[in-house]
Amino acid sequence: MSIRVKGFLKDVGGASRVTKMRREMIQSASAAPQPGDPIRALADALHPGKQEFTVTKITPASPTSRTFRLEPVNGHIPPFQAGQYINFYLTIGQSTLTRAYSLSSAPYEALGDKPFVEITIRRNVSYFVPDYFFDQVKEGDVLTAAMPFGQFYYEPLRDAKNVVALAGGSGITPFVSMAKEIAAGCLDCDLTILYGSVKSDDIVCGEQLAAAERACIERNAGLIAAGRKSGGQVRVIHIMSDDPDWTGEKGFVTRELIEKYSGAAGGEKSDTTYMFCGPLAMFRAVSRSMEEMGITPRRFRHDVMAQPGNVKQIPGFPEDQIGKTYQLTVVRGIQKDVIPARADEPVAVALERAAIAIDTHCRGGECGFCRSQLLAGDIFVSPLGDGRRREDKEMGWFHACSAYPVSDLTVKIPII
Amino acid sequence: MSFYKEHYDVVIIGGALAGLSCALQLQQKGIKDILILEKHNLPGGLATSYVRNGIEIEATLHEMMSIGTKEDRLKVGVFFDEVGVDIDWLRVPEAYRFVRTAPEGGKPIDITLHSGFETMSKEIDAQYPGWGPKVLKFMELCNTVYNSMNILSVTPMSKVQMLLKHPDFVKTAGYTATEVMDTFHFPKEIEEILTPYWIYVGNPMSTLPFTIYAFLMADYFRGGSYVCRNFSHEMSMKLQRKAEENGAQIEFCQEVEKILVKDGKVYGVRTARGDEISCDYVVSAAYPNKVYTQMIEPLEEVPEGAVKMINGRRLSVVPVSVMMVLEGTPEEIGIKDYNIFSGDTMDTDKIWENYHTLGPYRYLTSICLNLANPSCTPEGYTQFSITALPLPEAFVNVREEDYFALKRKFANDMIDTYEKTTGIRIRDRIVEIEVSTPMTIAHYVGAWKGCIYGYSHSIDDHAVARLQMKEEDHFIEGLEFAGAHSISGNGMGPAVTNGRAAAKAIFEDLEKRGQMDAYKQHPAAADAMKEGAAS
Structure with a gap:
């Protein structure tokens, strides 16, 4: 059909007219180049990628852990949220190793005139890298790192204002960041930390946590005295599993203890978000408690966990593979390299041992930065934190940090 | 040691739908030596997804058009069939539900339309008795223009031929969507009901060419849409x-920084990593704005006309999207529709003004993916997103220290508006929530100013005019563009068309030079070329 409207019936010059209009629009435009893109500039400021940090202070955070203060060489740190992590690119021998650490400093400390971030590392919790930090890194050294990453942070749009943190060992660090941010009045939630250690000597960042508790009490007393609404509060409950001299809570972070401390300040039961960061064994126990308590996934958040160094802890790992070594053909562009790969180490580790760069971040299978393509052979993918997309699973793409060779392999990885 | 060959026929910057479709179209005609360089570590650009706590979340803003049913395949569906790409399509159940709250002293609108011209006109007739037949006529006009557009975009034709064979197309080409719709004298409410899709082309109706509007309406209501x-x-x-499989090399995590040009002709690219790669043709998904002001090396090779072109044309919208996983099934939450357009007005000029700010936004589109794809979440959860499409100008003064707060403000505003307009409560059910902004787009995809829609589909930058001016918009030999910034504009369907058009431009150039034979690397290519020339 045709439109039976008089005005249009005779108008057959529309195409020419709009072309003339467009030509005139372009001809009358400025000839001065405008190369600025403020939106990309802001995106780059928020995600600057690799940058250099100077180690300006190393302080003990417990007899077995240290806090490393890092100041940006270029003076700029992208804003982050308490609980997020920084990823280091460490040159050790011939290899560049990537390792992620939760930031233990508060987001507000990364802003302002003298911005810094801190990480707190406990020795001997995983192979290789902690030793490097303890033995090699000195004040004045310059390290390469990128930040911020991760989704483990308090999200007011989603989470209850009452937060119970369940921490074990060095898993306390994201909560140290949160506690400091609350104490500074920059984060509005009530944080109860149930912190499990073996003995009191093992408590990491104990002083910083106590200082945050005190600061909240003082600030809130001041606010109430001034007739204003009190802000967020922090309280820390230490739980020792093997310390005869400890007078506080003892044992593990059990359901009984979680329930005991889950109430809001008044003690009554309230809507609570639980946040977990700690070792795998503790995660399993805590997950069971959550299930028994009827806590839905919406109210139980956990940090990314690196794949366990001992593959026997990975459900379904084919134990007959332990100790075997396969041939790994690595394709980058048109280049192929053949390297050995142990069946009980992730593909990413084989690449690192062979000094082939792979950009891992979370090392728990979740984040997908080390997404790679399986061209031939078979792999075992750890079910812990499997963050692969559905189509990737069907097409044989995998995350190198959490996939283990069970035959000779050919894989394609990004050129770095 | 090198990761690249010494030379490629074509280097494609960007492994999204346009770049990949361009490669497939080139391969159809026997050009095999193709390198695709993608900035991110996966293909697709915005046609992608991400995983949060084991749940995969769709990242696109809306569904795929131009696929059609098996019986009535539309353009993109036909192409995918031809190149042998078999996708598990799920048909979206309805076109949209439109909810416009009551203005002072007026009546609200709440209507759900399904695809099929007759179906939707009957649905309108049920609420506005007597108007169905006229709505059907209007949709038939849209469909005629749509058919013409599909033919004319691939087959050049003289003006006389055009007038004889495509009179409706010719006669409406110079008018806006508002101007043509006005001639139907619909009641205001029906005009409003026929308007919601405007945002999928990101330009108010008063300056949106009817041609583009008609294309959109006919495509969605005829073929339905798919995920x-x-x-x-x-x-x-x-x-x-x-x-x-067809022989292209694809490398991820490779951002191209420079396009190398000498004496007005492309000869290679250089990546952020520092690899210099030699080639005869470059197809760029990077915006012309970026290419002509930052990427061409040396910049002296950029003609003045190219700068005027990018300065004259206006950029279209950027996305602000709140993507959520909710506790509960859609039924438990009370969500009955895949797609709801909602707001307090359907005056697109007013919404446009509102879209020049940081909100609260008055016009929202929301999608509940489960209602098209029930398997998109584990049992008992719902995947749900709300989107507004403001202009990039709104973001130029955002400071980095305010960014997280701004994202939360967007989410709060959009959830509030959605809940108020639809009466559906979602806030207490959020399991996962991510807010994407133009900065998110700029970060992952690298799109200029975070723009996802290319240049505004306005009457003074009409797709018909773009097509007519193809030659004069071409500034550097061997450089083609394929993305939302190309002639067909934005959307996943047009992205495929844009990629194919860039491939076609390369064939034409090779033909012109009589070099096509040198590029053909298998015997079938010669036949393919002949067929191409014949059609």
């Missing part, structure tokens, strides 16, 4: 796999 079972990532991965 992939395994998210848009399925489509991107299947296009990638096919391009690789």
Whole structure:
């Protein structure tokens, strides 16, 4: 059909007219180049990628852990949220190793005139890298790192204002960041930390946590005295599993203890978000408690966990593979390299041992930065934190940090 | 040691739908030596997904058009069939539900339309008795223009031929959507009901060419729309796999920084990593704005006309999207529709003004993916997103220290508006929430100013005019563009068309030079070329 409207019936010059209009629009435009893109500039400021940090202070955070203060060489740190992590690119021998650490400093400390971030590392919790930090890194050294990453942070749009943190060992660090941010009045939630250690000597960042508790009490007393609404509060409950001299809570972070401390300040039961960061064994126990308590996934958040160094802890790992070594053909562009790969180490580790760069971040299978393509052979993918997309699973793409060779392999990885 | 060959026929910057479709179209005609360089570590650009706590979340803003049913395949569906890309399409159940709250002293609108011209006109007739037949006529006009557009975009024709064979197209080409719709004298409410899709082309009705509006309306209401079972990532991965099977090399995490030009002709690219790669043709998904002001090396090779072109044309919208996983099934939450357009007005000029700010936004589109793809979440959860499409200008003064707060403000505003307009409560059910902004787009995809829609589809930058001015918009030999910034504009369907058009431009150039034979690397290519020339 045709439109039976008089005005249009005779108008057959529309195409020419709009072309003339467009030509005139372009001809009358400025000839001065405008190369600025403020939106990309802001995106780059928020995600600057690799940058250099100077180690300006190393302080003990417990007899077995240290806090490393890092100041940006270029003076700029992208804003982050308490609980997020920084990823280091460490040159050790011939290899560049990537390792992620939760930031233990508060987001507000990364802003302002003298911005810094801190990480707190406990020795001997995983192979290789902690030793490097303890033995090699000195004040004045310059390290390469990128930040911020991760989704483990308090999200007011989603989470209850009452937060119970369940921490074990060095898993306390994201909560140290949160506690400091609350104490500074920059984060509005009530944080109860149930912190499990073996003995009191093992408590990491104990002083910083106590200082945050005190600061909240003082600030809130001041606010109430001034007739204003009190802000967020922090309280820390230490739980020792093997310390005869400890007078506080003892044992593990059990359901009984979680329930005991889950109430809001008044003690009554309230809507609570639980946040977990700690070792795998503790995660399993805590997950069971959550299930028994009827806590839905919406109210139980956990940090990314690196794949366990001992593959026997990975459900379904084919134990007959332990100790075997396969041939790994690595394709980058048109280049192929053949390297050995142990069946009980992730593909990413084989690449690192062979000094082939792979950009891992979370090392728990979740984040997908080390997404790679399986061209031939078979792999075992750890079910812990499997963050692969559905189509990737069907097409044989995998995350190198959490996939283990069970035959000779050919894989394609990004050129770095 | 090198990761690249010494030379490629074509280097494609960007492994999204346009770049991958361009590669597949080039391969159809026997051009095999293709390198695709993608900034991110996966293909697809915005046609992708991400995983939060084991739940995969769709990242695109809306569904795929131009696929059609098996019986009535539309343009993109036909192309995918031809190149052998088989996607598990799921048909979206309805076109949209439109909810406009009551203005002072007026009546609210709440109507759900399904695809099929007769079906939707009857649905309108049920609420506005007597108007169905006229709505049907209007949709038939849209469909005629749509058919003409599909033919004319691939087949050049004289003006006389055009007038004889495509009179409706010719006669409406110079008018806006508002101008043509006005001639139907619909009641205001029916005009409003026929308007919601305007935002999918990102330009108010008063300056939107009717041609573009008609294309959109006919495509969606005739063929319906589709999503992939395994998210848009399925489509991107299947296009990638096919391009690789056909011999293309694809490298991820490679941002191209420079396009190397000498004496007005492209001879290679350089990546952020520092690899210099030699080639005869470059197809760029990077915006012309970026190419002509930052990427061409040396910049002296950029003609003045190119700068005037990018300065004269206006950029279209950027996305602000709140993507959520909710506790509960859609039924438990009370969500009955895949797609709801909602707001307090359907005056697109007013919404446009509102879209020049940081909100609260008055016009929202929301999608509940489960209602097209029930397997998109584990049992008992719902995947749900709310989107507004403001202009990039709104963001130029955002400071980095305010960014997280701004994202939360967007989410709060949009959830509030959605809940108020629809009466559906979602806030207490949020399991996962991510807010994407133009900065998110700029970060992952690298799109100029975070723009996802290319240049505004306005009457003074009409797709018909773009087509007519193809030659004069071409400034550097060997450089083609393929993305939302190309002639067909934005959307996943047009992205495929844009990619194919860039491939076609390369064939034409090779033909012109009589060099096509040198590029053909298998015997079938010669026949393919002949067929191409004949059609």
